[in-house]
Amino acid sequence: MEKVGLGIPNSWFQTIGLAIAGLGLMLAYSPLADRVASHWFHKPPTLGAFRTIQQSKGHLIIGILVAWLLGGVLEELIFRGLVLRSVEGVLAAQLLPSIATVVAIGVAAFGATLFHVYQGSRAMLIIAQLSILFGVLFVVSGYNLWTVMVCHGLYDTIAFVRFANKKSKYSNLEGSSGDR
Numbered sequence: 001m002e003k004v005g006l007g008i009p010n011s012w013f014q015t016i017g018l019a020i021a022g023l024g025l026m027l028a029y030s031p032l033a034d035r036v037a038s039h040w041f042h043k044p045p046t047l048g049a050f051r052t053i054q055q056s057k058g059h060l061i062i063g064i065l066v067a068w069l070l071g072g073v074l075e076e077l078i079f080r081g082l083v084l085r086s087v088e089g090v091l092a093a094q095l096l097p098s099i100a101t102v103v104a105i106g107v108a109a110f111g112a113t114l115f116h117v118y119q120g121s122r123a124m125l126i127i128a129q130l131s132i133l134f135g136v137l138f139v140v141s142g143y144n145l146w147t148v149m150v151c152h153g154l155y156d157t158i159a160f161v162r163f164a165n166k167k168s169k170y171s172n173l174e175g176s177s178g179d180r
Contacts, residue, residue, distance in 0.1 A: 004081030005138065005145030015141070019150035022137040026130060026155050034169075037125035045123035045170050053164045054171070060164045064157050072153030075112055079131070080138040081145045084108035105135035130155075 001007060009015040053063035088104035095103070109131035116127045134148050141147035162168045 004077065004085060005143045005148075006077075006081065009144055009146055015144055015147050016150060018137070018141050018144070018147045019154065022133070022147065022151040023154050023158075025137075026133055026151065027158070029133060030126075030130070033126045033129040036129065037122045040125060041120070041122035043120060043122060045126070046118065046120040047123070047163070047170055049118060050160070050163055053160055054166070060160060063164075064160050067156035067160055068153040071156045072149045075115065076134070076138075076145060076149045076152055079108040079112040080135060080148050083111050084135055084138060085143070101139055105132055105139065108135050 050063070053060045084104045084107070087107045088100050091100035091103055094100075109128055112131040112134075113124050113128040116124055119127070134152060137151060138145065138148045159168070163171045166172060
């Protein structure tokens with residue numbers, strides 16, 4: 001568990017502090033990520049799969065719990081804990097360590113992006129950019145997966161609450177078949 005970043009942190013205070021700092025960076029960068037993706041892909045993200053969280057507070061709470069489990073925990077364990085660490089380990093013998101790390105962050109981000117293909121091309125490009133930031137946060141935190149899991153879970157929580165309360169520019173699904 002230590003190898004993937006799930007060891008007991010030296011400081012939970014530092015772990016949570018870095019997660020919140022990472023969250024601030026993610027929230028600040030998200031509008032730019034959207035502008036970059038909108039430049040390349042005109043069709044909005046396909047977010048009909050999340051329609052149910054707009055139906056009730058109970059559905060929203062269940063959605064947030066699922067997002068924490070699948071995004072915050074499972075996605076981070078797979079792509080940062082396993083993929084990033086494995087790719088970095090394989091490449092470390094052949095490349096400068098910093099180059100191996102950058103490539104590993106990119107490979108992990110690409111893998112995580114593919115998990116979101118159902119959301120469409122624009123969402124995938126947004127997620128690719130944010131996934132790179134998750135990878136950087138993982139490395140900066142000293143490969144502390146707890147930091148990235150908490151950051152990802154909090155980010156998804158905010159995104160889900162905004163979407164459910166129709167405060168997101170992509171949350172208006174009325175008049176569409178869920179393809180917006």
